[in-house]
Amino acid sequence: MAEGIDLTGTTADRAAEELREGIVTGALPPGTPLREVTLAAELGVSRNTLREALRLLTMEGLVSQRLHKGAVVNTMSAERIQDIYLVRRTLELRAVEESGAATPAALAAIDGAVRAEERAEQTGNWREVGTASLRFHCAIVATLGSPMLDSMFRGVTAQQRLAFAVVAEERRIQQPWVSRDREICDLIHAGYRAAAGRALREYLDDSERVVLGLVGEDANATVDAISKEA
Structure with a gap:
C-alpha cells in the first residue's frame, strides 16, 4: 500500500x-x-x-x-478541522521561523515535494497533487529536526486529507494551492523567513476557510472564491 x-x-x-x-x-x-x-x-x-x-x-x-x-x-467534523489548523499554525509557523537552522537536506526535501506537486499538476493527477502538497507541509515541520513532531504531524496530515475528501472533483480543492506552496518554498530557500511566515499564515487561514466550507452546503462556492483570490 x-x-x-x-x-x-x-x-x-x-x-x-x-x-x-x-x-x-x-x-x-x-x-x-x-x-x-x-x-x-x-x-x-x-x-x-x-x-x-x-x-x-x-x-x-x-x-x-x-x-x-x-x-x-473517519469523516472530519468542523471542530476537528479547527483543531487541525491550530496544530498546523503552531508547528508550521514555528518551523518557518527557525528555518535558518535547517540542514541542506531538509531544505532540499521541501523543494522536492513542491517539484513533485508541480509535476503532478502538469499531468492532471490531482490526487497526487494533494499528496505532494501534504508532504511539502510535512517537510516544513521536519526542518525542526524532531522525530516525535514528525510522527505526530503525519497523523495531522492524514486528517487533513480526510477533510479534503468532501469535494468529489479533486482539482477544485487542490489547484489553487500549488503556486502558493511554490511561493512559500522559494521564500524559505531565499532566507526571507518573515515573508515566508506571512505567506504561510495567509495560506493556512484561507485553507481553513475552504475546508470548513466543505462541511457546509456552500463547499464549491467557497473553493471558487479562494481560487479567484489566489
Whole structure:
C-alpha cells in the first residue's frame, strides 16, 4: 500500500503506518470499511495485531469503531478541522521561523515535494497533487529536526486529507494551492523567513476557510472564491 515508509517500531505500529499512508494518499477515503480479515491478510499481520493498529488510528481520530459494524475511516467534523489548523499554525509557523537552522537536506526535501506537486499538476493527477502538497507541509515541520513532531504531524496530515475528501472533483480543492506552496518554498530557500511566515499564515487561514466550507452546503462556492483570490 505504501512506499518509502520507515518501518520501525512494533508490528502494530508498522501496520498503523501503512493504513495512515493509505489515508494520506487518498487511497482510503472517509467511510471506507476496514475489514479485519482482508486487511490482516493484505498487511501480513495477525488479526490481533491489526486490531491494535486500528486502536492506534482511532486514538488519532482517523478511524471510528462502530458496534457490530467494525472500523471505518473517519469523516472530519468542523471542530476537528479547527483543531487541525491550530496544530498546523503552531508547528508550521514555528518551523518557518527557525528555518535558518535547517540542514541542506531538509531544505532540499521541501523543494522536492513542491517539484513533485508541480509535476503532478502538469499531468492532471490531482490526487497526487494533494499528496505532494501534504508532504511539502510535512517537510516544513521536519526542518525542526524532531522525530516525535514528525510522527505526530503525519497523523495531522492524514486528517487533513480526510477533510479534503468532501469535494468529489479533486482539482477544485487542490489547484489553487500549488503556486502558493511554490511561493512559500522559494521564500524559505531565499532566507526571507518573515515573508515566508506571512505567506504561510495567509495560506493556512484561507485553507481553513475552504475546508470548513466543505462541511457546509456552500463547499464549491467557497473553493471558487479562494481560487479567484489566489
